[in-house]
Amino acid sequence: MRVPLPRWADMALIPVANVVLALFAAGLIVLIIGENPLKAVRIMVAGALGDSEGVGYTLYYATNYIFTGLAVAVAFHAGLFNIGGEGQAYLGGLGVGLVLLAFDRVLPLAALIPLAVLAAALFGAAWAFIPAYLQAYRGSHIVITTIMFNFLASALMVYLMVNVLIAPHQMSPESRELAPGAWLPQVKPVLAAIGVTVARSPLNLSFLLALLACVGVWAYLWHTPWGYELRTVGQSERAAVYAGVKPGRIIVVAMLVSGALAGFVGVNEIMGVHHRLLLNFNLGYGFTGIAVALMGRNHPVGVVLAGLLFGILSQGGAELAFEIPAITPEMIVVIQGLIILFSGALANFSRPFFERVFAATARA
Amino acid sequence: MPAAESAPPAIELRHIDKRFGTVHANRDVSMSIARGSITGIVGENGAGKSTLMSILYGFYEADSGEILVNGKPAAINSAHDALRLGIGMVHQHFVLIDPFTILENVMLGAEGGALLRRGKASAKQELERLEREYGLGVDPDAVVGTLPVGAQQRVEILKALYRGAGILILDEPTGVLTPQETDQLFRILKTLRARGSTVILITHKLREIMAVTDEVYVMRGGAVVAHRRTAKTDAGELAELMVGRKVRLEIEKGPAKPGAERLVVEDLTLHDARGVTVLDHVSFAARGGEIVGIAGVSGNGQSELLEVLAGIRAADAGRIVVDGVEITPSQPRDPARMRDLGVAHIPEDRHRLGLVVSFEATESALLGYQHDEAYAGAVLQRHGAINRHCAALMDEFDVRPRQPFLRSASFSGGNQQKLIVARELARAPKVLLVGQPTRGVDIGAIEFIHRQLVEHRDAGCAVLLVSVELDEIMALADRILVMCDGRIVGEVARSDADERVLGLMMANARGADGIAASA
Numbered sequence: 076m077r078v079p080l081p082r083w084a085d086m087a088l089i090p091v092a093n094v095v096l097a098l099f100a101a102g103l104i105v106l107i108i109g110e111n112p113l114k115a116v117r118i119m120v121a122g123a124l125g126d127s128e129g130v131g132y133t134l135y136y137a138t139n140y141i142f143t144g145l146a147v148a149v150a151f152h153a154g155l156f157n158i159g160g161e162g163q164a165y166l167g168g169l170g171v172g173l174v175l176l177a178f179d180r181v182l183p184l185a186a187l188i189p190l191a192v193l194a195a196a197l198f199g200a201a202w203a204f205i206p207a208y209l210q211a212y213r214g215s216h217i218v219i220t221t222i223m224f225n226f227l228a229s230a231l232m233v234y235l236m237v238n239v240l241i242a243p244h245q246m247s248p249e250s251r252e253l254a255p256g257a258w259l260p261q262v263k264p265v266l267a268a269i270g271v272t273v274a275r276s277p278l279n280l281s282f283l284l285a286l287l288a289c290v291g292v293w294a295y296l297w298h299t300p301w302g303y304e305l306r307t308v309g310q311s312e313r314a315a316v317y318a319g320v321k322p323g324r325i326i327v328v329a330m331l332v333s334g335a336l337a338g339f340v341g342v343n344e345i346m347g348v349h350h351r352l353l354l355n356f357n358l359g360y361g362f363t364g365i366a367v368a369l370m371g372r373n374h375p376v377g378v379v380l381a382g383l384l385f386g387i388l389s390q391g392g393a394e395l396a397f398e399i400p401a402i403t404p405e406m407i408v409v410i411q412g413l414i415i416l417f418s419g420a421l422a423n424f425s426r427p428f429f430e431r432v433f434a435a436t437a438r439a
Numbered sequence: 440m441p442a443a444e445s446a447p448p449a450i451e452l453r454h455i456d457k458r459f460g461t462v463h464a465n466r467d468v469s470m471s472i473a474r475g476s477i478t479g480i481v482g483e484n485g486a487g488k489s490t491l492m493s494i495l496y497g498f499y500e501a502d503s504g505e506i507l508v509n510g511k512p513a514a515i516n517s518a519h520d521a522l523r524l525g526i527g528m529v530h531q532h533f534v535l536i537d538p539f540t541i542l543e544n545v546m547l548g549a550e551g552g553a554l555l556r557r558g559k560a561s562a563k564q565e566l567e568r569l570e571r572e573y574g575l576g577v578d579p580d581a582v583v584g585t586l587p588v589g590a591q592q593r594v595e596i597l598k599a600l601y602r603g604a605g606i607l608i609l610d611e612p613t614g615v616l617t618p619q620e621t622d623q624l625f626r627i628l629k630t631l632r633a634r635g636s637t638v639i640l641i642t643h644k645l646r647e648i649m650a651v652t653d654e655v656y657v658m659r660g661g662a663v664v665a666h667r668r669t670a671k672t673d674a675g676e677l678a679e680l681m682v683g684r685k686v687r688l689e690i691e692k693g694p695a696k697p698g699a700e701r702l703v704v705e706d707l708t709l710h711d712a713r714g715v716t717v718l719d720h721v722s723f724a725a726r727g728g729e730i731v732g733i734a735g736v737s738g739n740g741q742s743e744l745l746e747v748l749a750g751i752r753a754a755d756a757g758r759i760v761v762d763g764v765e766i767t768p769s770q771p772r773d774p775a776r777m778r779d780l781g782v783a784h785i786p787e788d789r790h791r792l793g794l795v796v797s798f799e800a801t802e803s804a805l806l807g808y809q810h811d812e813a814y815a816g817a818v819l820q821r822h823g824a825i826n827r828h829c830a831a832l833m834d835e836f837d838v839r840p841r842q843p844f845l846r847s848a849s850f851s852g853g854n855q856q857k858l859i860v861a862r863e864l865a866r867a868p869k870v871l872l873v874g875q876p877t878r879g880v881d882i883g884a885i886e887f888i889h890r891q892l893v894e895h896r897d898a899g900c901a902v903l904l905v906s907v908e909l910d911e912i913m914a915l916a917d918r919i920l921v922m923c924d925g926r927i928v929g930e931v932a933r934s935d936a937d938e939r940v941l942g943l944m945m946a947n948a949r950g951a952d953g954i955a956a957s958a
Contacts, residue, residue, distance in 0.1 A: 298822070300815040303802065310795045314753050316808040317784070317792040319775025 079119025080433060082425070086377070088417060091423045097417035101410040110401055120205020122394025123387040125326065131434035137379075137386030138278075138343045138424060139164075141285040144382050145292050145365025148373040152296055153329035154309035159206060159221025160337040161361025162200040162337050169232065170198030170354035171345045172240070175249060179257035187257050191346050192284065192339070199338020200331040202228060207330030217330070225361070236354055250352035259347040279347035281339070285382075288336060289375035295332070305329050324390075327354030337361060343430065353427070363432035366415040381418075388414065447510025447902075449474040449606050449637040450495070450526075453953030455504035457490055464490040465501070466662040472606075472654075477628055477638040479648040479669070481855070483659035483681055483881030488641050491658070492608055496528050497521045500727070507600035508606075527599025528608045533591050537584030541594050542566065543584055545601045562601070569600050573630050576623075588738075589620030596627065606637045607850045611879075613647060617945055618909065618938055625651045641917040643681075643881065645674040646910075655683055681882060685936050692887070692893045692903045695917040697726035700760075701901035702748070707757035709743055709925075717743045725901040728871070730892065732916025732933075737947050740925035742787055745874045748903070749784040759809045762869055778807060780870075783863040787905070789852075793859040796848035800838075804829040805848040828865075836861035837887065853884030860888055864895060871902045872896060877911060890916060909938050921945055 080089070123133045127382035141339055143160040150157035174194040176185060206220035236248035250258025262278040296302040308315040308325040315322050319370075344356040398433030417424065450472040456773040457465040465487045472478045482488050493499045495506065497515040506513050507525045515521050521528070535544050542563060551558030566579045575593045577586075583594060592612060599607055609628075613621045628638050629652055640652060646656050649669060657665040665680045709718035717740050727729045735741050746752045750758060753771035761780045766772050774784070774849040786792035794803035805814060805825055816823050829843040834855045838850070847855060856876065863871070873892065877885040892915060896902050906912050912919055919936050921929045921944040929944045 219486050267930050293817070300809040300820055303805065303809050305822065306798075307795055307806070312792055313788075313791045313795070314795050314806060317749070317774055317786060319750075319773055319778065320811065321773070 081430060084429060084433070086372060087166055088429060089422075089425060090377070090381075092429070093370070093422065094414060096421075096425065097410075097414040098377070100413050100417070104406070104409065105402065106229040108401055110399055113397055115399065115402065118395050118398045119391030121386070122398075123391035126274065128274035128275060128276050129390055131274065131278040132169070132390040133383070133386040133391075134282055135276060135343070135348070135386075136171075137276040137359040137382040138282045138285045139362060140342050140367045140382035140385045141378055142288065142339045142343070142370055143337050143360050145288055145368030145375065146333045146361075147364045147368035148371065148375070148378055149292055149296070149305075149336060150333040150375045151331055152369060153305045153325060154310045154312070155333075156179040156218050156329065157203070157221055157331060157333045157337075158365070159203060159224050159334070159361070160364045161357055161359075162221070163202045163334040163337035164224040164340035164357040164361050165225075165228040166202040166341075167195040167199035167335075168341030168345045168356055169235070169352070170194035170196075170338065171341040172250060175253050175346060175353070176240075177258045179254040180319070184260075188259065188346075190343055191259075195338040195341045196335035196339075199334040199336070199341070201334070203330040203334025203337075204327065207327045207334075209329075211326040212240055218266055232354060236352065240352055248354055252348045253346075255350075257273075257346070258350050259342065261347070266414075271392040277348045279343065281343035281347045284339060284342060287380070288339065289379055291373045292332075292336070301328070337364070363411070366419050370414075370418040384414075385411070440447060444515065447507070448472055449476075449509060450639075451507040451510075452491070452495070452589060453505045453507070455491065455501045455506070457494060457499065457501050460664050463661050465494070466657075466660070468504070468663050469662075470656055470663065470666075472636050472637060472639060476639060476653045477632050477651055479640045479652035479655040479683055480658060481643055481645065481648055481655060481677060483643065483883065486658040486681070487657055488879075489610065489659040490661075492528070492639070495521070496608065522602050522604065523653070525601060525602025525603060525605040526608065527606070529592065529595040529599060531609065531611045535583050535591055535594060538582065540580050540582055541577055541586075541597070542579040545598050546578075546595060549602065554795070558563035560957050566597070570596060570857075572634065573600065573627060575627060577818065587620075589623065592620075592624065593617070593627065594736065603633070606639070607631065608639045609643045610836060612640070613642070621647070641667055641701070646675050648677065649674055651683070651702075656756050657950060666698070666804060677884060677930055682895055690889045690914050692915075693897070695729040695896065698728040698899060700724045701727045701762055703760040705758050705760075706750070707747060707754050708760065709740075709754050711743075711749060712912065715917065716955075717925050718747065721922075721925070721927055722757075723920055723927060723930075725870070725903050727894060727901050728901045729917045730896050730902040730904055730915050732912040732919045733903065733922055734909060734912045734919055734941050735905075735907070735922035739922050739945075741922050742874065743925075743940050744786065744922070745784070745903075745905055748872055749782065749786075750774040771782040774807065774809070780895055781866075781868050782870045782872065783868035785860055785867065785874065786875055789855055789859055794847045794855060796846070798847050799844045800828040800833070800847055800858060801826050801843045802842075804832055804858060806860075806862070808819065809914075832858065832865060836891075851881075853880040856880050856888065860891060864891060867898065868900055870896075871900050872905075873902060874905045875907065876904070876933055877908070878908075884913075909941055912941075915937070 098318050105112040105115050109162040116430050126390050131374050143164060145159050147157055171191045173406045174190050175187060178190065202224060206217050206224055206237045209215035209220050234250065240250045241248050242251040259279045259281060263273055296306060307318060307320060308322045340357060340360055349356060361362055363385055367378055367381040371381035384385065386390060388411055392410065395402050396404045396407055448471045455465050456467040465468055468491060470545050481489050490499065494501045495515065497517045500516065506515060508936055512529050515524065520536050520649045542559065545566060546558060546562045551561065563579055575597055577590055577593050577597065582590060596607065612624060616624060631638055642648060653671045655669050655672070655677065656663050657677060665799065676844060705722050706720050707721040711717050719936065721744060733741055742950065743752065747754045750772050751774055754768050756768060759766040761782055766779055790796055794806060808814060814821050826843055833841045833843065834836065838857045838861065839855050876888050892902055903910065904915055913933065913936060916932055918929050919933060919941065921941060923945060931940065
């Protein structure tokens with residue numbers, strides 16, 4: 076016999092149980108290749124959280140995951156599955172790059188930051204607009220079109236980098252480096268200014284943008300009439316029509332917001348880390364964002380927590396591959412894959428078990 | 440005709456107890472259902488009837504108590520076990536595959552081997568035998584999706600019989616039937632009884648209990664509160680037992696005082712996506728201070744009429760005038776702008792239109808009014824006002840439990856409906872569109888909702904009431920229009936209407952059942 080789970084169990088227990096199951100399965104694989112899983116865990120945790128450098132890298136990765144996780148979550152609340160975070164992040168980066176390449180020697184940083192953020196949002200949103208329009212008014216399925224737009228984004232970027240934006244007199248398809256005055260401040264110098272010493276890492280101020288985005292998404296979805304309408308469309312399109320909402324318009328708006336959030340990855344990567352336009356800076360963040368949103372139950376707080384977890388996996392995993400050569404970077408991808416599998420595809424795998432446990436304790 | 444007292448009862452329930460968390464759904468329920476009888480179980484929504492039957496059919500497991508089938512203790516853990524013991528269930532919502540023929544539907548799950556041919560032949564033979572024996576009047580080769588609702592229900596009964604069910608449970612079987620179809624169903628149930636089958640009829644319509652059952656159990660608050668021989672009770676007593684107090688089945692209302700025309704509909708025409716005409720030159724007017732009832736078998740254009748009037752769909756031709764404001768297909772108004780005109784809408788489908796089941800009650804109580812200045816500032820919602828509004832609605836309309844932050848799905852049907860009615864009436868609308876206001880709602884709530892509708896009539900609102908329940912139309916409406924095939928086929932004053940006349944008008948032009956249009 077089963078009973079519905081209490082809210083806290085649904086929100087916290089099940090996601091944690093899924094991660095534990097995934098780590099257990101990953102541990103078995105580590106065991107099979109002849110390494111000690113406990114040692115591997117120790118190295119991962121130490122690598123990700125053991126010192127300020129590790130923490131910096133973890134938060135830097137988490138920044139991207141929070142952006143793409145929020146992007147998926149917002150679309151999900153409108154009943155849409157945005158698989159196009161990858162392409163939207165790519166285009167967001169293009170927007171940031173174009174604006175900064177145009178103005179980096181002209182405008183002060185204080186003007187460049189809002190411009191870059193705006194460009195990231197606009198380009199990401201524009202890339203999401205076409206699939207959104209097709210879904211809302213032409214009945215093309217958003218999953219199919221956003222996937223296709225990932226490939227289009229990829230092809231477009233290769234064309235632009237190889238033929239248009241490549242810096243003169245060099246082989247690799249990268250733009251010229253931005254003027255240092257256009258770099259988004261990294262956390263090390265910012266903290267140094269207030270007397271705190273941390274190790275160098277790519278972590279930059281876009282982490283604050285990510286946290287702001289969380290607050291913004293939370294306020295938008297649960298504290299504005301438009302967010303209320305968006306959630307109504309996601310839960311019941313017929314009820315939304317009854318309430319005088321136009322679902323097509325909501326679908327477009329939700330995807331624009333979603334695309335803009337994914338586009339912010341470009342702020343972190345281009346303005347904060349690489350300081351030039353290049354290829355493949357977006358790789359994997361869009362897709363992992365789906366897992367982050369799923370695991371975070373499409374709530375900003377959950378997305379931050381899940382984003383941190385995936386940040387730990389990325390940073391700790393890199394450390395692990397370095398320390399134990401038998402565990403290759405591909406193995407780390409496998410571990411991430413297991414977590415995605417257990418918290419995504421098998422999200423309700425452990426539910427019947429807990430429902431029975433709760434039923435039994437309720438009866439006792 | 441209950442069988443001899445010595446034979447064991449077909450089903451005996453002993454001290455069945457079941458809790459869902461804090462909800463005590465069944466309290467020490469004991470019943471004995473005689474073989475070859477028709478036994479009714481009545482009770483309000485949430486009285487525990489459905490839970491009890493779900494236990495009997497293996498969907499839930501009782502916390503304690505035992506079930507005896509034909510005198511032997513039985514463990515029923517799945518529908519499969521139930522079928523094996525000869526218990527069949529006809530659900531409120533049919534479980535049929537529309538593009539399949541009746542034969543294919545009946546065979547599903549009992550195909551009889553890898554190749555269909557042999558199984559089909561023997562199934563057909565068996566169906567013919569059942570047809571001779573029970574006279575269900577269905578053609579095995581007819582495609583289920585093309586059949587009227589009544590015939591689809593008979594297919595469900597056939598499915599149960601084909602699987603050898605000697606005990607048949609029917610859950611609210613008459614909700615979607617015309618009076619004629621209901622009569623036919625009752626004839627079939629009596630034939631089943633005559634052939635020795637046992638029938639359990641779950642309903643909250645007392646007229647049906649009186650018409651067809653031998654015995655009746657009344658449930659209230661999860662417990663059996665009375666067991667009566669049908670011949671030795673009456674609808675009044677049963678109703679009282681169900682709600683635990685006296686209720687009026689007839690609503691007390693003064694004569695209508697019709698004022699100015701508030702809603703005028705002229706030649707409204709609508710075609711669906713396939714080009715079928717669903718509304719065919721519908722014209723009528725409703726005055727302030729009257730309730731206009733629209734009777735008809737469901738699926739004859741009433742739902743679409745309400746949707747067009749509410750602004751959910753635009754008509755293809757014709758015009759609507761609300762309080763002097765004209766709405767035409769070239770200048771349609773969406774539901775938000777219809778609300779601005781003072782049109783409120785209590786929709787037929789409360790789960791999909793009227794509220795959002797996954798939303799908290801406060802959020803459902805806001806549906807349609809999310810941009811109202813009282814609840815939305817320039818950017819942020821005014822959660823304080825929204826929550827107070829919901830609490831006030833709950834108080835005024837006695838929505839239970841009074842928990843504004845409970846998910847809408849956790850309220851019983853009657854309380855969900857009260858919340859919707861409260862929301863729509865809160866603004867004293869000029870025109871009130873009402874669809875099936877009491878479908879799946881318990882008696883106490885029905886009475887309350889009916890009284891509210893009459894009060895708003897008396898306050899000068901023009902009420903358009905669509906219902907497939909003739910009782911409801913006759914209790915409330917001052918004038919009755921009958922819809923059939925997208926047209927208004929007749930109008931009768933309340934004083935001239937009776938069920939026979941209305942029933943025949945409702946069946947007008949429906950050749951399928953062979954009922955002559957004699958009204």
